[in-house]
Amino acid sequence: MNPGLRFEELFDPAFLARLEPFTLRIAQAQKGGRLADQRTSARGQGSDFADFKPYVAGDDLRAIDWNIYRRLGRAFVKVFEERQDMPVYFLLDLSRSMFLENPPRIHAALRATLALGAIALSQHDSVSLFPFSDNMTMEARGISGRNNVIQIARRLSGLEAMGGTALADSASKLAAMKLRQGLVVVVSDFFDEAGLDSVLRSLGRLPHRLLLVQLTRAADADPSLDPDLWGDVAIENGENDSRIELTITPQLLERYRSAYRTFNDTLVDFVRGRGTGLIQVDAGKDVLDALSQHFTGGALTL
Amino acid sequence: MTFAGLSPLVLAIGAPVLAAILFALQQLRVRHKTVRLPAAMLWAQAAREAPARSLRERFRYWQTFLLALAIALLLWLGASLPRFGGTGEAGFHIFYLDNSAVLSGRGSFAAARAALLADVAAIPDGRREVRLGDAQGTLLLARGENVALLAHRLGTVSAQARPSGFANWAPHVPDGAVLHYYGGPSALDAAASAPKGVMVSYGYLAPAVPDNRGIVNLGLVPAASGDWTKADLLVETLAADGSPVPPSDLVFTRAGKPFHPRNLQPLSHNRLLLRGLDADGSVVRAALKHGDDFPADDSAAIHLPSRGPIGVALAPDVPRGIRSVVEADPALYPAPPGKARVLIRRAQDKPGTALPELVLTDAASGSDSFLLAWPGEDSAADPAPQLAATGLSGIDTGALADSLHRRVTLGLKPAEHRSVSVWNEIIAQPDFRHSSAMPLFVSRSLRWLAGPQPWLPFAKAGAPVPEGTAPGLRPLVPGGETVLPAAGEARIGTLPVQVSLLDRATTLGAAHKAEEPISHPSGTLPADWPFFLICLAAGLLLAFEWRLYRRGQMP
Numbered sequence: 020m021n022p023g024l025r026f027e028e029l030f031d032p033a034f035l036a037r038l039e040p041f042t043l044r045i046a047q048a049q050k051g052g053r054l055a056d057q058r059t060s061a062r063g064q065g066s067d068f069a070d071f072k073p074y075v076a077g078d079d080l081r082a083i084d085w086n087i088y089r090r091l092g093r094a095f096v097k098v099f100e101e102r103q104d105m106p107v108y109f110l111l112d113l114s115r116s117m118f119l120e121n122p123p124r125i126h127a128a129l130r131a132t133l134a135l136g137a138i139a140l141s142q143h144d145s146v147s148l149f150p151f152s153d154n155m156t157m158e159a160r161g162i163s164g165r166n167n168v169i170q171i172a173r174r175l176s177g178l179e180a181m182g183g184t185a186l187a188d189s190a191s192k193l194a195a196m197k198l199r200q201g202l203v204v205v206v207s208d209f210f211d212e213a214g215l216d217s218v219l220r221s222l223g224r225l226p227h228r229l230l231l232v233q234l235t236r237a238a239d240a241d242p243s244l245d246p247d248l249w250g251d252v253a254i255e256n257g258e259n260d261s262r263i264e265l266t267i268t269p270q271l272l273e274r275y276r277s278a279y280r281t282f283n284d285t286l287v288d289f290v291r292g293r294g295t296g297l298i299q300v301d302a303g304k305d306v307l308d309a310l311s312q313h314f315t316g317g318a319l320t321l
Numbered sequence: 322m323t324f325a326g327l328s329p330l331v332l333a334i335g336a337p338v339l340a341a342i343l344f345a346l347q348q349l350r351v352r353h354k355t356v357r358l359p360a361a362m363l364w365a366q367a368a369r370e371a372p373a374r375s376l377r378e379r380f381r382y383w384q385t386f387l388l389a390l391a392i393a394l395l396l397w398l399g400a401s402l403p404r405f406g407g408t409g410e411a412g413f414h415i416f417y418l419d420n421s422a423v424l425s426g427r428g429s430f431a432a433a434r435a436a437l438l439a440d441v442a443a444i445p446d447g448r449r450e451v452r453l454g455d456a457q458g459t460l461l462l463a464r465g466e467n468v469a470l471l472a473h474r475l476g477t478v479s480a481q482a483r484p485s486g487f488a489n490w491a492p493h494v495p496d497g498a499v500l501h502y503y504g505g506p507s508a509l510d511a512a513a514s515a516p517k518g519v520m521v522s523y524g525y526l527a528p529a530v531p532d533n534r535g536i537v538n539l540g541l542v543p544a545a546s547g548d549w550t551k552a553d554l555l556v557e558t559l560a561a562d563g564s565p566v567p568p569s570d571l572v573f574t575r576a577g578k579p580f581h582p583r584n585l586q587p588l589s590h591n592r593l594l595l596r597g598l599d600a601d602g603s604v605v606r607a608a609l610k611h612g613d614d615f616p617a618d619d620s621a622a623i624h625l626p627s628r629g630p631i632g633v634a635l636a637p638d639v640p641r642g643i644r645s646v647v648e649a650d651p652a653l654y655p656a657p658p659g660k661a662r663v664l665i666r667r668a669q670d671k672p673g674t675a676l677p678e679l680v681l682t683d684a685a686s687g688s689d690s691f692l693l694a695w696p697g698e699d700s701a702a703d704p705a706p707q708l709a710a711t712g713l714s715g716i717d718t719g720a721l722a723d724s725l726h727r728r729v730t731l732g733l734k735p736a737e738h739r740s741v742s743v744w745n746e747i748i749a750q751p752d753f754r755h756s757s758a759m760p761l762f763v764s765r766s767l768r769w770l771a772g773p774q775p776w777l778p779f780a781k782a783g784a785p786v787p788e789g790t791a792p793g794l795r796p797l798v799p800g801g802e803t804v805l806p807a808a809g810e811a812r813i814g815t816l817p818v819q820v821s822l823l824d825r826a827t828t829l830g831a832a833h834k835a836e837e838p839i840s841h842p843s844g845t846l847p848a849d850w851p852f853f854l855i856c857l858a859a860g861l862l863l864a865f866e867w868r869l870y871r872r873g874q875m876p
Contacts, residue, residue: 116359208359239360249871253353256361263365264353274367
């Protein structure tokens with residue numbers, strides 16, 4: 020079992036500097052938050068004109084449109100769209116399977132979480148960390164402020180492998196917390212013993228926008244790339260005592276490839292159907308390269 | 322159980338090695354390598370989706386089927402033990418105990434016998450026979466006979482001082498048989514004479530004697546001095562390392578007593594000539610003063626001819642010329658009829674005794690000019706030796722006929738006693754009387770009539786007696802050979818013979834160092850090379866299959 024990343028390994032100023040062009044947007048954040056950069060349905064202060072309304076006592080006199088008053092003889096005030104912050108909730112997979120292989124997927128997962136968290140903080144959004152394994156815990160809630168990226172890095176660097184994968188249960192628990200609507204970023208390999216369908220059903224019930232970050236490796240799709248996969252093997256997922264003894268044959272390889280294609284197709288179909296974002300990060304490659312492919316023009320809008 | 326190609330020791334060592342290799346392969350085959358993968362759930366799903374086992378399914382991998390079939394067929398073919406040139410005797414084992422002089426060294430025969438008994442017991446009764454290395458290749462243990470009989474039969478066998486007959490016997494080994502040899506190291510060369518399809522292995526080879534020396538020649542000739550009662554003896558020695566053998570290294574005995582020859586003449590190539598030995602029929606033995614570990618050739622002996630003066634009874638009216646010859650020849654002397662061995666008389670005289678006789682006849686009697694008579698089957702044999710022995714072959718009968726104005730005829734007839742008849746006219750003929758042919762004829766005829774005991778000028782063990790070398794000796798089978806037995810005292814008919822080894826090849830072969838004492842195929846290829854070829858091919862195919870399996874290209 021490989022360890023996670025130490026703070027020195029995770030917190031890289033150069034890495035963070037490369038994130039500055041990126042912004043993360045959702046169509047409309049729920050109003051009720053702090054003033055920030057995300058569009059909301061709230062009307063109030065702001066620079067984006069939204070509508071006119073008849074003047075009532077108490078309205079800001081500076082908002083009266085005097086041209087309309089001159090033509091119509093009635094006072095109307097300009098109404099502006101109020102931009103507020105977006106809560107970003109990270110569901111980070113700390114199951115043991117994320118700590119297998121070399122380098123382990125957790126390394127890429129931590130870097131992706133830090134990167135997206137840093138982007139959120141840079142646009143005045145709040146960040147909450149919900150690591151999960153067999154159970155979901157709350158590592159941090161409502162962290163905001165550009166300078167708090169170091170705090171997120173410290174929280175992430177202290178995380179260790181926990182147990183199995185219970186993403187479906189964790190998503191259900193998150194939904195039950197009735198948090199302010201925002202963006203839920205799920206960072207996982209999505210290999211849950213409960214099955215992908217169960218996971219997606221739970222995720223589908225979340226009252227938040229979704230961004231799925233899938234940690235993959237090339238050998239997931241083509242197991243012939245794994246030099247250990249030949250002959251008689253016993254495959255373990257590292258999370259429980261289950262052990263699958265197999266003789267690798269061309270037929271078995273083909274069946275696995277078919278199962279993996281179905282797995283991925285199911286995930287993509289869910290993403291398309293729900294308008295959710297999906298970022299597939301190869302754990303053996305650079306994380307920012309994978310992220311940047313989805314930030315078209317520097318922004319990722321969900 | 323048969324171990325055709327391996328010794329029991331190699332087999333015993335190889336079995337656990339093979340077991341260890343197979344155990345290791347088994348471990349490699351069944352031990353699952355643990356691989357930890359996050360996608361284990363998908364592998365489980367793929368395994369669950371495997372089609373259910375069915376008794377028969379679609380034939381997919383004909384290449385792998387052909388590969389497995391080729392391996393199986395090769396192993397099946399190998400199990401049949403194919404052999405090069407193998408015919409009806411393929412896999413049959415022939416054990417050959419060479420009990421010649423090659424096993425006469427100290428303890429060699431006992432060791433060879435023990436090795437033979439152990440090896441024969443390892444072969445099934447129906448697949449082996451045991452031959453003795455004598456002149457006939459005596460069958461010691463026939464195919465199917467119980468091995469217990471062999472120990473009993475070997476009790477009567479010992480090493481004999483005679484040359485090995487292996488080289489002459491080996492070509493007659495049935496093709497395809499396995500020949501096991503127990504004898505001397507010189508057989509390494511002799512094995513090449515075996516048929517190509519015969520595999521020769523060596524159960525025992527006597528240790529070499531590098532400094533072996535021996536007597537390789539001991540022969541007699543009538544004395545060069547012409548003295549009828551004397552003989553000359555030739556002795557030749559040989560050292561395997563090529564060193565000279567000085568005359569002082571030889572000692573002689575005669576009739577069992579030490580003997581110091583006076584007329585000893587060294588010749589070249591380690592040869593000695595002893596001149597003027599009395600032909601008294603005694604045994605002369607030559608021996609090396611210092612023996613070695615191969616004693617069979619360290620001494621040799623031979624019977625001297627027995628040739629005393631011949632008493633001749635002369636009738637009163639025997640011509641003067643004949644009487645002069647008798648008186649002049651030191652091998653002859655006039656004697657009264659009671660002490661004489663030969664009688665000379667005229668035809669009209671009554672013999673009075675049953676002695677062999679020289680009879681003088683008249684031409685008018687109608688008899689042959691020369692008439693030889695001798696007893697039994699000898700008279701039916703080729704007369705040439707008789708004519709030579711009597712000196713008749715040296716007479717110019719043409720000139721004699723011209724002088725006599727008569728036909729000169731030769732008659733031969735069987736008779737109870739030897740006799741020679743000749744015309745008085747011939748003896749009286751001046752030309753003949755004054756020629757050298759007359760005394761030679763008389764002298765030789767009288768010697769022939771006296772019937773001297775035959776003798777062998779050379780008695781080599783295992784060798785045939787050359788025709789004519791021993792007057793009076795005849796082979797037992799007409800046209801056959803009289804072969805001398807092993808060294809020692811023997812008799813041929815009534816003739817005592819002292820036989821010696823006298824074999825140059827044996828003396829040199831005893832020093833031959835065996836460099837391949839265990840197994841040596843007689844041909845350029847072992848007879849069972851197809852079996853090894855099949856094993857090699859099967860091994861290569863198995864390695865290829867293993868490689869395909871490791872690459873996941875075999876189901």
